[in-house]
Amino acid sequence: MDKYANRAAGNYNANYTRKLKIEGTIKLIICILITIVCLLPIWLLFVNATKSTADITGSASNAFSRLIPGTNIIRNIKTLTSETEGNTEFLRAFKVFTGFRNSLFISICACALSVFFSGLTAYGLTVYDFKLKGFATTFILLVMMVPVQVVSTGFLQFMVQIKLYDNYIPLIIPAIAAPQVVFFMLQYMRSVFPLDIVEAARIDGCGEFRTFMQIGLPILKPAFAVQAIFAFVSNWNNYYTPSMILISNKLEQRTMPMMVAAVLNNDKIADFGAKYMAVAISILPVVVVYLFLSKYIIGGVTLGSVKG
Amino acid sequence: MQSLRPNGRKSISYAKYGYLFILPFFIVYVFFMIYPLINTFRLSFFGNGNANADTFVGLQNFKYILVGGSRPAKAIHEEFIRSLKNTVILWVGNFIPQIILSLLLAVWFTDSRVKVKGTGFFKVVMYMPNIITATSVCGLFLILFGNSKYGAVNAMLLDMGTIAEPFKFVNTVTSSRVIVMFIQTWMWFGNTMILLMSGIMGIDLSLFEAASIDGASSGQVFFKITLPLLKPIFLYVLITSMIGGLQMFDIPYLFHEGSGASAIQTHLETAAVFVYKHFHLIDPNYGYSAAASVLLFFITGILGLLVYRFNTSSDDRAAAKSNKKKSKHAGLL
Structure with a gap:
């Protein structure tokens, strides 16, 4: 009798713990999604800062490539800091x-x-x-x-x-x-x-x-x-x-x-x-x-x- | 006040140092805040433009912006009412999602039953947009949502074939308002979340324990314990956010393509933008600006008084009340 009650309690506990774990995971996933929304604009900003105008405005083969840094960072910095062609x-x-x-x-x-x-x-x-x-x-x-x-x-x-x-x-x-x-x-x-x-x-x-x-x-x-x-x-x-x-x-x-x-x-x-x-x-x-x-x-x- | 010590010598009064130490603050405050405030009130009774700047017009500016009248007055009245309406729309549209999101996250992050991993990291990331220059944030969203096919969002949508023509995100009334609301929410939900978290952590833990022993569901705990006990901090957040909303300027003012004052979008023009728009070096309309400022001052003043009541903690008031009661009792005895 005693044993049975213990097992029931154990079962209940295991269920409860599992439920909490699932709840925690769902919340974690939502938090990660919000984090992505938070960081995406900032990420896009820094990524686009490394690209040339042609890369930014041209059509891309897939949307994903827009999230990857380009190679134009030095030129962009130069445009900002020194007299180059067409940046007067x-x-x-x-x-x-x-x-x-x-x-x-x-x-x-x-x-x-x-x-x-x-x-x-x-x-x-x-x-x-x-x-x-x-x-x-x-x-x-x-x-x-x-x-x-x-x-x-x-x-x-x-x-x-x-x-x-x-x-x-x-x-x-x-x-x-x-x-x-x-x-x-x-x-x-x-x-x-x-x-x-x-x-x-x-x-x-x-x-x-x-x-x-x-x-x-x-x-x-x-x-x-x-x-x-x-x-x-x-x-x-x-x-x-x-x-x-x-x-x-x-x-x-x-x-x-x-x-x-x-x-x-x-x-x-x-x-x-x-x-x-x-x-x-x-x-x-x-x-x-x-x-x-x-x-x-x-x-x-x-x-x-x-x-x- | 000089008093006699037992040995008969006078004690030194340090009061003058107190005045000396707070003097710089008050001199500067009077010069840069109090006088400008008085000056704003004064200007609100004077005419607009250099030609009429010295003409006393009484309450005409207030009448013009609030009631309107003939042609020039009607234009300024419509502009002011529109700016108030825009302020309310933009504020409500950012406050509601912001408070829901931050309340939800604050409850999750302080829940001792279901611990979310990495709370510290999430807090840092979610607060980050708040620290970034509003002007730059506006610039960022302006180039992301650019009207032409060069805007990042338009480019992406064109890539995917969702749209055939670039959508004018910046110029369309609804989309630009939604973007501004999103920016405001994005910038401020982390801040509100941290404020609410500190409020929740101030609630007596034994209340949550008692509730869980009694078998309350998390929904019941939220609506019956967290929310009612969070009321003061909730109120504080609401009012400070309203004051902040009345000052909303950078993003609505700059969210447009093209240069010049005429490019400012009328559907984004807030009360602060209205005030600012009439400043010009050459021919300023100080009268309209000042009258609008005076109205804003009274609204802010009322809201500020509520915050003041919040800051002079309820303990102080409770103590004052119980003192009164005590003295009453003493009187009865």
């Missing part, structure tokens, strides 16, 4: 090194400013007690969700008025006031920052600003790292503000997304291989950054940002 129109819209230089300059400056000053603001709001502290904290939380788009008219008109259009200053300096980064730092400081250490530094005769630089910053380092990645990527990807402020759209001033946009909407450019290459190169830095730092990026997503 291309170089008039897209200058890869200029784009990289401009985007890197803006992104690095904005990223450094936003992380440093947000840290300073969060530190000030955590360590010190003052009358307007509550008001300042509430204010930062309240304006966190106000996007730059809703003030863009007044912003642009103001910048035109004080002759700051076609200038990088309105793209870099506003990074000092990044409410979302401050909010993140505030939460981080509240959970890990030992306030006694500030007191100890004071007793040792350390000045307030030096305390922040030598004690506050090192403790905030992990939060800095995550926010720096996000700030860099979002500045690199930004198209709206640069194209609004750099209103004359001069080639020498364009950021990378502006270069890409200029190539895209130009009918006169018929070199598809080079077009794909331009788009591929523009996303390469962020893809590389992502592959190395994906752990921190995914960890940081949950900490609040505007989405689409």
Whole structure:
């Protein structure tokens, strides 16, 4: 009797385990399919960047050959970087090194400013007690969700008025006031920052600003790292503000997304291989950054940002 | 505030350092956000074009974009209403598939009963489109779905003999909207999934255990436990996505073939594109842009307040409530 019950239970367990296994496999297959859909456009982009226009636009013997890299990669890179036959129109819209230089300059400056000053603001709001502290904290939380788009008219008109259009200053300096980064730092400081250490530094005769630089910053380092990645990527990807402020759209001033946009909407450019290459190169830095730092990026997503 | 220590010496007040440390933030914020906001409100009461830029017109801009009127006003009114409609269509069309997909995946990836292999890898891959420059993504899809036979999708379909003539994916209303919705979903479902996963992982595990002991099916667990307890984070995702939807710009603005402002497709023109379209260096229509911005500001403001309530955690409010109750009790006693 006992034996029988045991066997029944064993049978049930085996069935149950099998059912779970089948369920797991089905889910795995669906996930793999979604992964393929996710990666296919990016794969096609890099594949087509290695092909000549004739390969891309000509009819293929089978659809599968369109998924295999071609041999035209060097030529496509050359079209982008140097004066060759028939690419004057291309170089008039897209200058890869200029784009990289401009985007890197803006992104690095904005990223450094936003992380440093947000840290300073969060530190000030955590360590010190003052009358307007509550008001300042509430204010930062309240304006966190106000996007730059809703003030863009007044912003642009103001910048035109004080002759700051076609200038990088309105793209870099506003990074000092990044409410979302401050909010993140505030939460981080509240959970890990030992306030006694500030007191100890004071007793040792350390000045307030030096305390922040030598004690506050090192403790905030992990939060800095995550926010720096996000700030860099979002500045690199930004198209709206640069194209609004750099209103004359001069080639020498364009950021990378502006270069890409200029190539895209130009009918006169018929070199598809080079077009794909331009788009591929523009996303390469962020893809590389992502592959190395994906752990921190995914960890940081949950900490609040505007989405689409 | 200076207080007397027992030994009679005054303690040092550090308050001024607090002000000093937060000062740069507020100076920059006032200069680049608050003043531009006030300026936007001001501009919304002034005329359009250089000739009328200094003429005070009262609420005329609002009247024009919201109600319309004679010929120029009617055109701008239709343009604005169309942009609002496009924004809603594109947002709904991307949010619904996005939330279904990310909810499904989030539940699968956090299920302790049926473990899906390689969750970490899937998370990395599915989040990746979010990190890529929107402009480049748009460019990529634009050349993939190109109108001519040179577009990759058209070329493939022609190869297979599915179509005889290249299909105008970019110019056709439905197909271009669907492509933009797909891009948005593709870019954002990974992000939403990770947010929802963190929400599900915050749910007390013993609830799931109790349910499985009571023999609940996975469907019951999902509808009776996961979904109700996920409501706050779900709301957060919804509202932040709405705010993001109001800012939808890069892809609708750039998804067209051909150059010049006239090439922007009217059926993709969102509210953000409407605002942007009236900026010109030579003869800007700041009045219309500003009036539309002011309306967007109020919508975003209301949505933002809801997020604020979410961020000042419900614990704080519960604590405040129980304090009130306690003081009531104390009063009664």
